[in-house]
Amino acid sequence: MTSLKTHARLLARLAALAARTAMTACDGILQTEPVTSLPQDQMIQDAATATASLNGAYDALQSGSYYGLSAPLVGDLAADNAVWSGTFQFLGEMQTNRMQADNAEVTGLWSAIYRSINRANLLINIVPSVASIPEPIRSDVMGQAYFIRALGFHNLVKYWGPVPIPTAFTTGPDESKAYVRTPVNDVYTQVLRDLDSAQVLTRNITNTRYATPTAARALRARVLFYRAEVSGNANRLADYQAALDAANQVLAGRDTLVVPYADLFSALGSNTSEDIFRVAFNATESNGLSNYYLSVGRAEVAPSSGLDAAYPAGDIRKAVSVRPSSVASRPLNGTKWSARPGTEHVHVIRLAEVVLIKAEALARLNRLPEAVAQYNKVRIRAGLAPHTLGNQVTTQDAVINQIELERRLELALEGDRWSDLIRLGKVLQVKVLQDRPGQALFPIPIRDTRVSPLLMQNPGY
Structure with a gap:
């Protein structure tokens, strides 16, 4: 686990950037293998080293402190979807919302996100000046780098609120001393600006293990959806309308859910028509989710009894996500992640989430019949009877609450629950934060506040 102070040292060598051999349907410009070690002045000299560095940026997403474990894990463990059942005390702190500023899981996630951003910044800062890179490759590399950076900044603002948003590649540890926290609205402005660039520049349109213009639109819908609630923006309804517009662009021609739910989480990460953006894993570069969620692994976390009880009778999603275990001390296994080792390709954003974003945006705009019709799509795929406005x-408020429930069940164990509770203002209804209501936001890692004295800590830590 690395702090902001050590990002440059790590990135200056691009160490251990392993080949993404599990990728399928790769476009030609993406097939260059990531390099193992290069001095900084040789990192990006031509198309080959530019695409190798891009693969290095994607490799950062595979980290066990990012989408390889932490990103899907913490959003359910801090909320009410998962419970601590193992030996790592820092996970127990997260479940009970008694985290310290040196919490290892929080520090690891923070550091991994900034590591991915710094790798994206390297590409964004250097690629435009390398004349030997053909324009199609230059455009695509830049577009995907902007997407990775936007994703990182958005993940940071969801969990920590105001955060530093460096847009220059860090070349020395002393640069982090000047980092300050950027107001939430300004973070969102930067994220949306990056997504605009990603949508325009990205040439890849087929490989959903890399960014595409569709992925940029989908992430834009999510970002606007979150900003409407948490940024203090006076134009909430305008944000919801913009989120609806972005969602409609993604859903045009594919506004139904036809893939069996279990097939979205197959052990080999098979492509589906509902994929938008996923992080690829294989037996060599595996994710740690099954190791944590199954009793045959480390068994550090388990689905909560509350999540288990929230599924209505006949809901197909329950059998995929939550099953009884044979261990009395932790009666449930998180079977959405069941490959041993973890070879599932982890969804960052998928079609059903965009359907539910559209549903809630419609509900917020008081277009209730349309909102119900949208969330019914996930109910029908789950084997449940559709709802009728005026009946169920x-x-x-009832429609919005039902959409919240559908998000909880549809996206269970994928890391979205805590951020939903935050944006909906329901954290204190669901979790007891004891004497630390400020723990609705995660702590800035203490080693970074020591290195960067201008980084003010969140309240309650």
């Missing part, structure tokens, strides 16, 4: 749901 009668008011705007």
Whole structure:
């Protein structure tokens, strides 16, 4: 686990950037293998080293402190979807919302996100000046780098609120001393600016293990959806309308859910028509999710009894995500992640989430019949009867609450629950934060506040 102070030292060598051999349907410009070690002045000299460095940026997403484990894990463990069942005390702190500023899981996630951003910054800063890179490759590399950076900044603002948003490649540890926290609205402005660039520049349109213009639109819908609630923006309804517009672009021609739910989480990460952006893993570069969620692994976490009880009778999603174990002390296994080793390709954003974003945006805009029709798509795929406005749901609040439930069940164990509780203002209804209500936001890692004295800590730590 690395801090902001050590990012440059790590990135200056691009160490251990392993080949993404599990990728399928790769476009030609993406097939260059990541390099193992290069001095900084030789990192990007031509198309080959530019695409190798891009693969290095994607490799950062595979980290066990990012999408290889932490990103899907912490959003459910801090909330009410998962419980600590192992020996790592820092995970117990997260479940009970008694985290310290040196919490290892939080520090690892923070550091991994900034590592991915710094690798993206390297590409964004250097690639435009390398004349030997053909324009199609230059454009695609830049577009994907902007996407990776936007994703990182958005993940940071969801968990920590105001955060530093460096846009220059860090070349020395002393640079982090000047880092300050950027207001939430300004972080969102930067994220949306990066997504604009990603959408325009990205040439890859087929390989969903890399960014595509569709992925940029989908992430834009998510970002606007979150900003409407948490940024203090006075134009909330405008944000919801913009999120709806972005969601409609993604859903045009594919506004139904036809893939069996279990097939979205196959052991080999098979392509599906509902993929938008996934992080690839294989037996060599595996994710740690099954090792943590199954009793045959480390068994550090388990689905909560509350999540288990939240599924209505007949919900197909329950059998995929939560099953009884044979261990009395942890009666449930998280079987959405069951490959041993973890070879599933982890969804960062998928079609059903965009459907539910559209549903809630419609509900917030008081277009209730349309909102119900949208969330019914996930219910029908789950084997449940559709709802009718005026029967199962009668008011705007009831529709929004039902969408919250559908998000909880559809996206269970994928890391979205805590951020949903935050943006909906329901954290204190669901979790007891004891004497630390400020723990609705995660702590800035203490080693970074010591290195960067201008980084003010979140309240309660």
